Amino acid sequence: MGINSQEAIKKLKALMDHVDQPLKKSFQNLHQGFLTETLERFLKAREYDVSKAHKMLVDCLKWRVENEIDKILRKPIFPADVYRAVRDSQLVGLSGYSKEGLPVFAIGVGLSTLDKANVNDYVQSHIQINEYRDRVVLPSASKKYGRSITTCVKILDMTGLKLSALGNVKLLTILSTIDDLNYPERTTAYYIVNAPYVFSSCWKVVKPLLHERTKRKIQVLPGCGRDELLKIMDYSSLPHFCKRESSLSSSRSSGHQGSQNCYSLDQPFHQQLYNYIKQQSLMTEAVEPIRKGSFHVNLQVPVSKSKGAAKTIESELRKYGSGLSDTLIELEIM
Template sequence: MSGLLGDLSPAQAETLVKFRKALSQEQLLRKKDDDYTLLRFLKARGFDLEKAKAMFRSMLEWRREVGADTIKEVFEFPERKATLLLYPRFHHKTDKLGRPIYIERLGQLRADELLKITTLDRVFMSHVFDWEVLIDSKFRACSEKVGRDVRQTLTILDLKGVAPKHMSKPVRQFIQKIAKVDQDYYPEYLGKMIIINAPVAFKAMWTVVKPWIDKRTKKKIEVCGGNFTGKLLELVEKENLPEFLGGCCSCVGGCEHSDAGPWNVVAESSIDSHVIA
């Protein structure tokens, strides 16, 4: 099989067949579980069949606990726009490989103010909601635009302004919870992560965060200081990159609120006329 996960060896292809059969026999297989979905779990566990089964089973249990299958229909988050001002995190257009770009500006997190208008539990549920929209809608739209399967993202984590206050115990616990969800229940969706504006103190912070991240994910992470524009423009067309990241996109109302991308044709076409030459 070729595609996002590369060609499989004969042994890996055989493991995939065994994995599908085992999940089917245990009545764990869902209709939407195509080979790519199963390969994500196999790859995350080094093609160890038993570990992949345990991971898949754990994912299904977690989805039942949080109601992930129905979250798009039942979860309402009217405070979303307000929370984005206090904790900017959003999808914005695509990179040169057609992957959705996820941008998070951790240095602009104002946790005390955020907790006055919502709870970390609700922010967490909005994170799960965004995952489900990404998988069901945004990946599909990106795939249709480039004419091939797109099921990974480019993440840009902006640490400009990050200080010790941003890593209070509740915030650390929240980030740890998010990291676990992303790795254990949505594995192998990350294509590449660029960490920019890493401060001098980042090494100490990285020591705290690193143990939460598995080896495969660590290999996808590249850390840059303040000179990051060149690296980002290797991955993203200038017109798709917000101004504050060195691009020329200036969305009406702010890129963090536009939801511009192939999944939102109206927003993207409207924004095209506001790209600075």
């Protein structure tokens, strides 16, 4: 950390000392005691421009207060079968830790159908995992490894990816916007594995939706990426889809059965997350009733990005002929 960055952190901290009390309270929940690291994350996201970083951080805190994000880990997704449906169609899990102690999150991009629940349920689940990571997983890792650990590694599995997945671009844009604006610089690197031939077309659609700083962190690895990933993590921390010799029969190996599947609701990460939220809700319910309704986040998808994505989708699908006409759905983002 250079002199300029230290000075920027100092200036941003001074500005944050003057925010309103509700924002201060949410800020404490946001940084979890890692104040300097949190300030630097927002500064990195805005190229160390203090005024822009301050605006970004204040906007984030306002978003948290308006949408009661600080209480989201007390709000289970009801009923239980809806939560299971979310887990079965929004594939994510914690497979282990890197050699540096960073949590390794596996995301099944290709096999995530995102069609078993409504948008609000998927958004709620995504934010809950973010918050559980920030409030529980990262502080626990910091304690275990004896140093500040405030970032993670993500491995994106493209097994089973089809062009029809482009129909989920609105939801994916919402989730990426949430992360860009409110959880900046939480991921050190993104590794893409098991990329099929249609990946290039999907990438043309998704790439413009991502912030430039995010794109710089993305690496596409050959095959299942096992050899490259073993340079930064032990074999035991590899996701199940990176342990096979090849991507053949990948659908079977990425199914929802088996103790090695890090996506499974029965795996420790999801069991701990589920029980944590359940316990928090019970403690809260003893003090105040919990409203068991749909979760809504006030976040607008950038119109310019959405229109551009829709045009790219149409262009890419036409390359594959009229047989894919059913995929040319009328997206709500247009």
